Amino acid sequence: MIFKMFPAAELEDLFALLAVNRIIGPISKGLNKDGHELFDFDHVTDFSHLKIAYTQTIHSAKKFCLPHHEETSTFTFTGDDWQKEVDFGAHQPLVLFGLHPCDINSLNKLDKVLMDSIYPNPFYGAKRQNMLIIGHSCTPQPACFCQSMGTDTVLAGCDLFLTLLGDDYFAEVHSSRAYHLLEQLDCWEPGAKDHARFRASIEKRSDSFTNTVDTSDLTKILDMEFASQVWQQWGERCLSCGTCAQVCPTCYCYGIEEKVDMDLSRAVKNKQLYSCNLIDFAEVAGGHNFRPESHTRLKYRYYHKHRGFVEAFEEALCTGCGRCGTSCLAGITVPEVIASVRGGSHDA
Numbered sequence: 001m002i003f004k005m006f007p008a009a010e011l012e013d014l015f016a017l018l019a020v021n022r023i024i025g026p027i028s029k030g031l032n033k034d035g036h037e038l039f040d041f042d043h044v045t046d047f048s049h050l051k052i053a054y055t056q057t058i059h060s061a062k063k064f065c066l067p068h069h070e071e072t073s074t075f076t077f078t079g080d081d082w083q084k085e086v087d088f089g090a091h092q093p094l095v096l097f098g099l100h101p102c103d104i105n106s107l108n109k110l111d112k113v114l115m116d117s118i119y120p121n122p123f124y125g126a127k128r129q130n131m132l133i134i135g136h137s138c139t140p141q142p143a144c145f146c147q148s149m150g151t152d153t154v155l156a157g158c159d160l161f162l163t164l165l166g167d168d169y170f171a172e173v174h175s176s177r178a179y180h181l182l183e184q185l186d187c188w189e190p191g192a193k194d195h196a197r198f199r200a201s202i203e204k205r206s207d208s209f210t211n212t213v214d215t216s217d218l219t220k221i222l223d224m225e226f227a228s229q230v231w232q233q234w235g236e237r238c239l240s241c242g243t244c245a246q247v248c249p250t251c252y253c254y255g256i257e258e259k260v261d262m263d264l265s266r267a268v269k270n271k272q273l274y275s276c277n278l279i280d281f282a283e284v285a286g287g288h289n290f291r292p293e294s295h296t297r298l299k300y301r302y303y304h305k306h307r308g309f310v311e312a313f314e315e316a317l318c319t320g321c322g323r324c325g326t327s328c329l330a331g332i333t334v335p336e337v338i339a340s341v342r343g344g345s346h347d348a
């Protein structure tokens, strides 16, 4: 790994170098009902709008490679045959500027399913391969439990990762693209003192997490607690609204809908992200619903993320970002659900 340092004031220069592309970064989205500032990822054209010291965005950057809705293909009848047009949606390179470790790791998890599995998704892959990612250090928030999930640091999945150390940035260079970008800034090689400052900042951040999930032997505990009454109790609280999946950086389930014009001249195929908590998620042709009760759907979501995905990919499909709990109107959070399944202090 190559490390560099540069003055924090030159972040604007880095932004300007990248601004020939479309830059996506954290910006302010107003205040919540308690007067706290809300942030979300959006197109940024002016560096002064970039809120690089943001706490957490409402949504992750997933939407830029896995949109909630996309028209994947159109079919037009030209007289004697159908003409098919496919739009992969990768119209221009994107720079994701200022992603926190959990959100970079969420893309790494999605890559395993949507790019590296035996059934890759070309709509995801086309957009994902057209990105440059600048990661940025963060301050753990009360809902964050990424440390428990092993996603609080970044080993791969970005081009550059920046940690703010006072008036300077400590830069971890992950790609040659990033290396050449830094050549255009006023960089220096970090010395022993810089490395010591970096280590001290990492340790200070590690000690500041307040939310945890005990993941030890969790797949086996989930196997043993499949019939636990705890699921019923959480299911009674769940509103089956699907908000948790909507804000989750790792949920990728989707449905396909085909619409055909009445005169059969044109058809479109739409892809829509979906939530396994919605009532019709497991409904099949003929009207049978394999999971008609909310507790079976909620349980399925937890078993997919913390058991099935771990069996398949040796890691959970959860980054511990805490967004689902923060957004849930019923106050259902991952740490509380897992603790209750383990027989801990949190009750449904």
Ligand code: SF4
Residues within 6 Å of the ligand: 237, 238, 239, 240, 241, 242, 243, 244, 245, 277, 324, 327, 328, 329, 330, 331, 332
């Ligand atoms: S867990 Fe919460 S956010 Fe998710 S579907 Fe149930 S009520 Fe909605």
Ligand code: SF4
Residues within 6 Å of the ligand: 244, 247, 248, 249, 250, 251, 305, 317, 318, 319, 320, 321, 322, 323, 324, 325, 334
């Ligand atoms: S399940 Fe919740 S905590 Fe885990 S990645 Fe999704 S939104 Fe974040």
